[in-house]
Structures are given as structure tokens and as C-alpha cells.
Amino acid sequence: MEGLAGVALAIVLAGLGFWHLIVRRNLIWKLLGLNVAASGAILFLVALAHRPGARPPIVGLGPGPSVDPLPHALVLTAIVIDFATLALALVYVIFLTEHRHTQDVDRLERDEERGWPQP
Amino acid sequence: MKVLAALSLLSLMALLALGVSGVFPRPAVPPAEDVAAEWGAKNVVATIVLGVRLWDTLFEILVYAMTMVGVKLGLRLLRWEHAIPPVRETPLLRRSADLLLGPIVVFALYVAVSGHLGPGGGFPAGAILGTALLLLALAKGVERLSAEIHEPSLEWAEYGAIVAILAVAGGLLLVGRRGSGYLIAANVLIALEVGIGAWVVLHRFASSRGEV
Amino acid sequence: MGAILFSALTLALAVFALTQRRLLWGVIGVGAHSLALAGVYLFLAAPDVALTQAAIGFGLVTFIYLLALRRTGKLTVVAVETPPLLHQEGQRVAGLEWEILSRFGRHLHQDVEVLWVTRAEIPRLLRAGEADIGAGGFLPQSEDGVLLSRPLVPTRIVTVRYAPGPLGAVAGDRGEDHLPADRATYEDHRELASALGAGEVGGAVTDLLHVRQWILNGEIPPVVITDHEETSFRLAVAPGEEDVHQALDAFLAKLEANGELAQLVRRYVG
The missing domain is CATH 3.40.190.10 (Periplasmic binding protein-like II)
Known part of the structure; x- marks a missing residue:
């Protein structure tokens, strides 16, 4: 039950985040959408590892079969990498804001078409 | 544009739903307790992260370190128009930060050292360590704190931690002996690497906007 | 039951965060969403992932957004x-x-x-x-x-006209109010000036400062000016x-x- 609810939630979260990643025009809003989509992907893997009535993958912690520990090991590193790439992306956004004075994607594209700013 | 986005979104969600619908067979979970017992550990996830999938973790740490170097270089290239005056410090905040720092660092160490027995491990311990240093920076001011804890030597400690992780892992691969001592050492080193990396990035972000 | 409750909270917080208008509230909402998600992981029997998500998703990510926003202050x-x-x-x-x-x-x-x-x-x-x-x-x-x-700075709204044809103005500008039925609107003054130069419109309704700037830059010749109002x-x-x-x-x-x-x-x- 918990596993299925988790999978459903993960799919909805991934869709929600992905939608905002594509439709929003402000770069920081896009990054927030990416954040939610990534958390959906992580939840998807963790929910897949769950079995009904299973215990945590720690020896001697309750009865019953253990959940699959491999997805947990995968997403543990993915969470840390998410943070690192987010920091790098924010540095690029700060760069754009300092040099082009805008965070709007449409505006940036229009400036590129008009050939502004001149080097 | 929006139609394309909606189409790709729907196909993504359908793909995810297909993955759990039972079309693809799901393998039975192998008994992980034996692996954990072989390494002298109780937490199966820690055994997998540091043992069976060691290469994965090593390259992940390298990616993390590279990203942090990229952030440092990027923020160094920026030039800011003028600095914001620092926040006035309050005695209460300063005192509570001084009091809290010790327990938080000890807790991070506990999470790292007991990572092979219970929930925990190097990555959450490093995050807790970085947050503790940021808490201290909130109370004391970023520049004073970074002068107090010798930032350049801290950065060298980060690179040293990476080299030490590689050395420990390489030694393990060469010697082939498995034990909980290796797990503890690797967890503590990963905590150092992640914690110092997080602190350095937060410090660069904070000092480039003036103050926390 | 607890799992369903936490799942609903996670989804509600994500929707709350992404539908906000102020970026600050969006960042705070995503941080709270991460914390609720850590609770869901606990119910899915993944304490390691829950601890990591709480420490990184709630602590570090929220801080780094707040620092990068440079919006408070x-x-x-x-x-x-x-x-x-x-x-x-x-x-x-x-x-x-x-x-x-x-x-x-x-x-x-x-x-x-x-x-x-x-x-x-x-x-x-x-x-x-x-x-x-x-x-x-x-x-x-x-x-x-x-x-x-x-x-x-005081200025005047004026109509410049040096050829027959429709009048143009900048969309949303004051001059738009004085346009006759035969009209054309442009995104900014640069596009309006190039439309004047290309002969797309015969004249423009705008403020005196821009007219002076165009004449100084030689983009349009000195022309008939009709006065509308002081502003x-x-x-x-x-x-x-x-x-x-x-x-x-x-x-x-x-x-x-x-x-x-x-x-x-x-x-x-x-």
C-alpha cells in the first residue's frame, strides 16, 4: 500500500516539476521545478524498493523480509549530486543576472537575436 | 511549445507508470544479510555504498569535488558593485551558536562513525557538519569565521580527504580484506569531504553577496 | 495511514511552492516539501535516505537558494x-x-x-x-x-507626423491613450523608431524626450509636432x-x- 502510494506520488511530483521546468520563464523558478522533479525521481526509486510489510535494510531491526537496499544506495549519492549541480547552476544564474541584468529566458533569446550586448 | 511540453510530460509519466505495472519482471531481493555479515556491519545500505558499489561512490565523490571547484572558480570571476554592510551581531545569537556548535559537530561525528551499524553514514554527516558551520557563520559573520578556522588549510584538508578516500579504497581493493574498520574510516573521510565542500560553497555564496 | 497523510502533505507543499508569486515563498515551500518527503521515506523503510534528504534537501539546498537570491535586502x-x-x-x-x-x-x-x-x-x-x-x-x-x-522630470506628450499613414506608439505607454482608431503598437521605442524610419507608420505619439533623442541621433528629420498634455x-x-x-x-x-x-x-x- 505504502509502496503504491509512493509510486503514484512520485509520478505526480515528477510531472509537476517537469511542467514548471519547461513552462516557467524565470531561471530560478525553473531550478525550483527541477528540484521537485528530481525529488520525484528519487522517491520513485525508493518506492520501488519497498515491499509490503518490509523492514528497513538494517540487520536485526524488526521481523519480516528486508526492503531492496540497492536503490537506497543509488539515491543516497544522487541526493548529494543534486545539491552540487544545483550550486553550479545557481552560479550560472548569478553570472547571467550580473552581466545581462535579466533572468528571463525569452528576454535572453531576444537579446541574442538582436545581437545585444556587443562585445 | 506548451503542447510539446504536455506531450513529453505525459509520455514520461506513462513510462514511469509502465515501469511499475508488472510488464517487466521484478527480481527477487537477494539475501543482503550475508553480505552485511561478511563486512562486519549491520546497515546493508552502507555495505553496498562502500563495498559492492565502491567505484560508483568514488566517482560520485570526484564529481562532487569537481563541481565545488567549478563553483569556487565561477564566483571568483564575478565582480560585485558594492558590499552590503555587515549585520549587527546580537549576544544571544552569538552565545547560542557557540553553545550549539559542539553538540552538532559531535552529532555529525556520531552519524559518521555509527553509519555501518544504523541509519547514517558519510553523506548525511557531511551535510550536518556544513550546516553547523553555516549556523556559526550566521552568528559570527562569515569573514571572521573563515579567518578563525583557517579557510585555505581547510580547503587543502578537503583535497587531502579525497586523496585519503582514494588511498583507503585502493588499499582495500589491493589487499582484499573486508571489515568494519574500513567502513568507519571511509565514512569519516567522506563526511569530512562533503562537509568541507558544502561549507566552502556556502561561504563563497555568502561572502559574494556581502553577508549571510 | 501515516504514509498517505505525509504523501498528501508533500504534494500539497510542492504545489504551494510552485504556484507562489514571490520567489522567497517558493524557496521556503520547496524546503518544507523536502522535509515532508523525508517523512515519506521513513514510512517507506528507508531511514538512510530520509536522514540524507532531511540534512541536504532541507538544510543546504534552502540555504544556498536564499544566499543566491540576494533578494532579502x-x-x-x-x-x-x-x-x-x-x-x-x-x-x-x-x-x-x-x-x-x-x-x-x-x-x-x-x-x-x-x-x-x-x-x-x-x-x-x-x-x-x-x-x-x-x-x-x-x-x-x-x-x-x-x-x-x-x-x-517634466515632459509633454506629443504627436510627430511627417508622412500620411497610421500613427504608432509603444504598448502600455501613455501615448497609447491618444492614438486614433488607425493605430499600430510596438514593444519599445527602438522598434517604434525603426518602424518610423522604414515608413511603416506615418507618425508617432510619444513623449518629448524620445522625440528629441531621435532627432539628435538623426533617426527622423525635424517634423511637425502637435501638443497633447503636460505630464x-x-x-x-x-x-x-x-x-x-x-x-x-x-x-x-x-x-x-x-x-x-x-x-x-x-x-x-x-
Whole structure:
């Protein structure tokens, strides 16, 4: 039950985040959408590892079969990498804001078409 | 544009739903307790992260370190128009930060050292360590704190931690002996690497906007 | 049961965060969403992942967003590029309004950031809380719905005409009100000037400052000018920012009283 609810939630979260990643025009809003989509992907893997009535993958912690520990090991590193790439992306956004004075994607594209700013 | 986005979104969600619908067979979970017992550990996830999938973790740490170097270089290239005056410090905040720092660092160490027995491990311990240093920076001011804890030597400690992780892992691969001592050492080193990396990035972000 | 409750909370927080209008609330909402997600992981029997998600997703990610926003303690100005008043000079911003805004920022101990937008977008961004001040030759229009500062530089709305054909104006500008039925609107004054040069429109309704700028740059010849009304350039303030509005008016009154404003106007506009 918990596993299925988790999978459903993960799919909805991934869709929600992905939608905002594509439709929003402000770069920081896009990054927030990416954040939610990534958390959906992580939840998807963790929910897949769950079995009904299973215990945590720690020896001697309750009865019953253990959940699959491999997805947990995968997403543990993915969470840390998410943070690192987010920091790098924010540095690029700060760069754009300092040099082009805008965070709007449409505006940036229009400036590129008009050939502004001149080097 | 929006139609394309909606189409790709729907196909993504359908793909995810297909993955759990039972079309693809799901393998039975192998008994992980034996692996954990072989390494002298109780937490199966820690055994997998540091043992069976060691290469994965090593390259992940390298990616993390590279990203942090990229952030440092990027923020160094920026030039800011003028600095914001620092926040006035309050005695209460300063005192509570001084009091809290010790327990938080000890807790991070506990999470790292007991990572092979219970929930925990190097990555959450490093995050807790970085947050503790940021808490201290909130109370004391970023520049004073970074002068107090010798930032350049801290950065060298980060690179040293990476080299030490590689050395420990390489030694393990060469010697082939498995034990909980290796797990503890690797967890503590990963905590150092992640914690110092997080602190350095937060410090660069904070000092480039003036103050926390 | 607990799992369903936490799942609903996670989803609700994600929706709350992504539908906010202020970035600050969005960041806080995503942080709370991460924390609720850590609870869901606990119910899915993944304590390691829950601990990592709580420490990184709630602690580090929220902090790094807040630091990168530079928004708490920052004035965001949305503006149209208007050469003598506010314009980009290589890497830096210059102009009369920039002198005033940067002094005002120092007065409030806040960083000032200028984002270039089009005239029609300014009221929308101010009302949405995405920006604090609108500038760049801002002429108030009746349906804008924003707070207005004291007048900065007086000007007039005029019609220039040197060929038969429809009249053009900038979308959202004051001049749009005086357009006849035979009309054409453009995104900014640069597009309007190039349309005049190309002969797409026979004339334009705009303010005297822009007409003077075009004639000085040789983009249009000196032409017949019809007068409409007296008005003046002002700064626009977001409707929710009463404090900024009062502080800005007090600051401008001080500049007027000690004669610095008149000096600046002489130097930049002449």
C-alpha cells in the first residue's frame, strides 16, 4: 500500500516539476521545478524498493523480509549530486543576472537575436 | 511549445507508470544479510555504498569535488558593485551558536562513525557538519569565521580527504580484506569531504553577496 | 495511514511552492516539501535516505537558494532602456534615474539590481511582487494599478507626423491613450523608431524626450509636432511596498529641497 502510494506520488511530483521546468520563464523558478522533479525521481526509486510489510535494510531491526537496499544506495549519492549541480547552476544564474541584468529566458533569446550586448 | 511540453510530460509519466505495472519482471531481493555479515556491519545500505558499489561512490565523490571547484572558480570571476554592510551581531545569537556548535559537530561525528551499524553514514554527516558551520557563520559573520578556522588549510584538508578516500579504497581493493574498520574510516573521510565542500560553497555564496 | 497523510502533505507543499508569486515563498515551500518527503521515506523503510534528504534537501539546498537570491535586502528595478534616463553603458548602468536609484539604495543600505523588460510588462511584474520599483521613463497610465512617486522630470506628450499613414506608439505607454482608431503598437521605442524610419507608420505619439533623442541621433528629420498634455516621468512602486513608496518620496523631496535633483536634470537632460 505504502509502496503504491509512493509510486503514484512520485509520478505526480515528477510531472509537476517537469511542467514548471519547461513552462516557467524565470531561471530560478525553473531550478525550483527541477528540484521537485528530481525529488520525484528519487522517491520513485525508493518506492520501488519497498515491499509490503518490509523492514528497513538494517540487520536485526524488526521481523519480516528486508526492503531492496540497492536503490537506497543509488539515491543516497544522487541526493548529494543534486545539491552540487544545483550550486553550479545557481552560479550560472548569478553570472547571467550580473552581466545581462535579466533572468528571463525569452528576454535572453531576444537579446541574442538582436545581437545585444556587443562585445 | 506548451503542447510539446504536455506531450513529453505525459509520455514520461506513462513510462514511469509502465515501469511499475508488472510488464517487466521484478527480481527477487537477494539475501543482503550475508553480505552485511561478511563486512562486519549491520546497515546493508552502507555495505553496498562502500563495498559492492565502491567505484560508483568514488566517482560520485570526484564529481562532487569537481563541481565545488567549478563553483569556487565561477564566483571568483564575478565582480560585485558594492558590499552590503555587515549585520549587527546580537549576544544571544552569538552565545547560542557557540553553545550549539559542539553538540552538532559531535552529532555529525556520531552519524559518521555509527553509519555501518544504523541509519547514517558519510553523506548525511557531511551535510550536518556544513550546516553547523553555516549556523556559526550566521552568528559570527562569515569573514571572521573563515579567518578563525583557517579557510585555505581547510580547503587543502578537503583535497587531502579525497586523496585519503582514494588511498583507503585502493588499499582495500589491493589487499582484499573486508571489515568494519574500513567502513568507519571511509565514512569519516567522506563526511569530512562533503562537509568541507558544502561549507566552502556556502561561504563563497555568502561572502559574494556581502553577508549571510 | 501515516504514509498517505505525509504523501498528501508533500504534494500539497510542492504545489504551494510552485504556484507562489514571490520567489522567497517558493524557496521556503520547496524546503518544507523536502522535509515532508523525508517523512515519506521513513514510512517507506528507508531511514538512510530520509536522514540524507532531511540534512541536504532541507538544510543546504534552502540555504544556498536564499544566499543566491540576494533578494532579502535587495531592491529589484524593472526598467525600459531609455538613453538619457536609464541605460546600459557596457558592463554598467548609467543615467539620471540610475543616479537617484543607486543613492536611494545606499540610503536604505540595499543593493540595487536593474532588470531590462518592456514597458507593458512593468505593471504586471510590480503587481506580481517580482520587482519593487519600475523605472526607465515611466509615464503613468490610468489603469496601471501601481503606486507612483513624486514627479522627476517634466515632459509633454506629443504627436510627430511627417508622412500620411497610421500613427504608432509603444504598448502600455501613455501615448497609447491618444492614438486614433488607425493605430499600430510596438514593444519599445527602438522598434517604434525603426518602424518610423522604414515608413511603416506615418507618425508617432510619444513623449518629448524620445522625440528629441531621435532627432539628435538623426533617426527622423525635424517634423511637425502637435501638443497633447503636460505630464512628467516618475518612478513606479509595487502596490504592496508602502514603506518603499514613503521612503522614496521622502528621499526625492530631500533631493528637490537641496537642489540636487535640478542639478541632475540639468546635467543629464539639459
